[in-house]
Amino acid sequence: MTKQLIISKYCKIIDNMIFVNGKLVFSLKKNIQFSTFVKAAYRYNNMTYPKFFKMDNLSKLGLITAEFLSDEFKTKNVLGEEIGIILSNSTSSLDTDNNYQKTISNNSDYFPSPSLFVYTLPNIVTGEICIKHKILGESVFFVSKSFDAGYIHTLVSDLILNQGIKIVLAGWVEYLDNEYVSSLCIVKNISEKAEITKEIINFTIENLKKIITG
């Protein structure tokens, strides 16, 4: 059976604004700190996940973005093993790396923080999303100068067409020094889409690039 891959839903968070499928759904003033914004977004989603508050900013950002797309994971006929995640950014976990480094930079105040150390890898954000949503399929985090739509398109397509994955969460999650952007989308076979609407976004390199970086 021929598969037609589509982008079924997408979410972008930037400048204290959250857009779902291009529509603004939540915002705070631009000058408000990320910590306040992301906590408000957590409350807006009615989340009860205390572990969220222990996460670093990159993981909080990724988790909140995924939360706005999470209804797409909750498909009855899709197992955790059939959902994959492919994320990327350009600064890896540098924000947390810097914060951790501050805890070990002074010999007279040398107290390495375990809770910061565990977030000094960018792929921890993929792990946090997987834990929250019981995702057990392929997960990977790439560090590249910019979003490589062609490469990500190839990987996502292979997962769905050849590797038994039915749904992929893909995109870009970046946080450094209170500057951030997160743009994720859900890719699936059109037959997995619960509701066929008039607006279908085909999963092409151009559409992926436009949605993630546009």
Add this chain to the structure above:
Amino acid sequence: MMVELIEKLKIDIIEALNLEDVKPADIDADAPLFMDGLSLDSIDALELIVLLEKKYGSKIQTAEEGKKILYSIRTMADFISNHQKNK
């Protein structure tokens, strides 16, 4: 003295472990910190060890000792109190 120390410890723990929506009054000083109670995990345990050393100058020496000291807020306060007396 011990009551004050326990209250201060509760505040420090809430801050150090980012226990959102938890207030000092919500924490039972005698309740186990792990499994039940605050449901802390292994990373939290490491943060508590750092907290004891950084804020109270009290260093846990062995893993066995650590299990007993980190059992509850009260056992932590006892450890700090005894440590400060013996300084």
